[in-house]
Amino acid sequence: NAEFTEFSDRYMDTLFDICRQEVDAEYKKRIITEDLLAIFAAGGHAREQAYDDDYDIIVLLNSDDEEILSYCNKIVSKMNSDIIKRGTIPHHRFADYFGRFVILMREIEQLLSEDRPDIFIEKSQILGARLVVGSHRFENEFLERVVKPQIFDKKEDYIKQMIGEIHSRHTADKKQLLPASNIKESSGGLRDIEMMMLILKAKFNLKGPVNSKLFEDVARLQSNLENDLKELADALNFLKNLRDVYRLTAGATDIIVLEALRSPANIMGYKSGAELYRKFVAMRKKV
Structure with a gap:
C-alpha cells in the first residue's frame, strides 16, 4: 500500500x-x-x-x-x-x-x-x-x-449522524437486507471501521490522513482506549488484506464465498478456506 x-x-x-x-x-x-x-x-x-x-x-x-x-x-x-x-x-x-x-x-x-x-x-x-x-x-x-x-466545530452533530448510520446498517444486516458475508458493508466490516476512524478524527480534531496510524494518534491522547484501538487496527489490516487477496484470486466483489477461499487461505497462511472464513467471521464480531 x-x-x-x-x-x-x-x-x-x-x-x-x-x-x-x-x-x-x-x-x-x-x-x-x-x-x-x-x-x-x-x-x-x-x-x-x-x-x-x-x-x-x-x-x-x-x-x-x-x-x-x-x-x-x-x-x-x-x-x-x-x-x-x-x-x-x-x-x-x-x-x-x-x-x-x-x-x-x-x-x-x-x-x-x-x-x-x-x-x-x-x-x-x-x-x-x-x-x-x-x-x-x-x-x-x-x-x-x-x-x-x-466538521470539527460541529462534531456532536456529525458524530450523531454517523452513529445513526452505523445503527441503520446494522439493523438492515439483522433483517438480512445485506449479504452476511459482505466484507465491506455488513456489521463489523470495513465500512464500520472506516466510519469509526472518521468519528475519531472529528472527535479529537486530528489533521492526518484516515489510516491505521490514526489509531496510534488517538491512543496517545486516550491511553484507556489503547487495547480497543489495537483490536480495531488488527481487524482493519486483516479485512483489508483479505479483500485485496480475494479480489485478486476469486473476483472483484465484496461478497466472500466460502468455496472461493482456498487460494486466499494459502496466500494468507491458513490451513483451509474454512479456517480463513471462521477468522473472517470472528474478526467482524470483534469489531
Whole structure:
C-alpha cells in the first residue's frame, strides 16, 4: 500500500504539471494557480490503500475568477483522459453537485453548511480527503475555512449522524437486507471501521490522513482506549488484506464465498478456506 500510494501520488503530481504545460501552450501564457488550486485524493487512496478500478478525486479552487476556473477545468480534463487510458476511472466527488470537475472553495463551504440528516456523507468525503497536489498554504486554509468550522466545530452533530448510520446498517444486516458475508458493508466490516476512524478524527480534531496510524494518534491522547484501538487496527489490516487477496484470486466483489477461499487461505497462511472464513467471521464480531 505504501509503495503504491507513493507511486500514485508522484504520478498525479507529474501528470498535473504535464497537462498544465499543454494547456499553457494552448493559452500561450501561464495562469498562476499556486496557492489557489489543490487536488485531494478521496476514498481508499486517501486512506493510503491501493485501489483497484477507480480513483476518487476532489479538485478545489480558491478563486471566483472565471478565466482561472476554465483554465483549471481544462487541465483536469486532460488529466482525466490520461488516467482513463491507463485503465483507471477517475471519480470526481462533488462533480454531480456542481456540473464540473473543479469545485470552488466557497461552494464546498456552502454545501457543508446545509442542515440535513444525510450531510454526514459529504462531510465524511471532505474529512477523509488527503492532499496530493497543492501547497501547504492551501491545505491550511482548507482546514480553517472548511474542516474546522463545518466538521470539527460541529462534531456532536456529525458524530450523531454517523452513529445513526452505523445503527441503520446494522439493523438492515439483522433483517438480512445485506449479504452476511459482505466484507465491506455488513456489521463489523470495513465500512464500520472506516466510519469509526472518521468519528475519531472529528472527535479529537486530528489533521492526518484516515489510516491505521490514526489509531496510534488517538491512543496517545486516550491511553484507556489503547487495547480497543489495537483490536480495531488488527481487524482493519486483516479485512483489508483479505479483500485485496480475494479480489485478486476469486473476483472483484465484496461478497466472500466460502468455496472461493482456498487460494486466499494459502496466500494468507491458513490451513483451509474454512479456517480463513471462521477468522473472517470472528474478526467482524470483534469489531
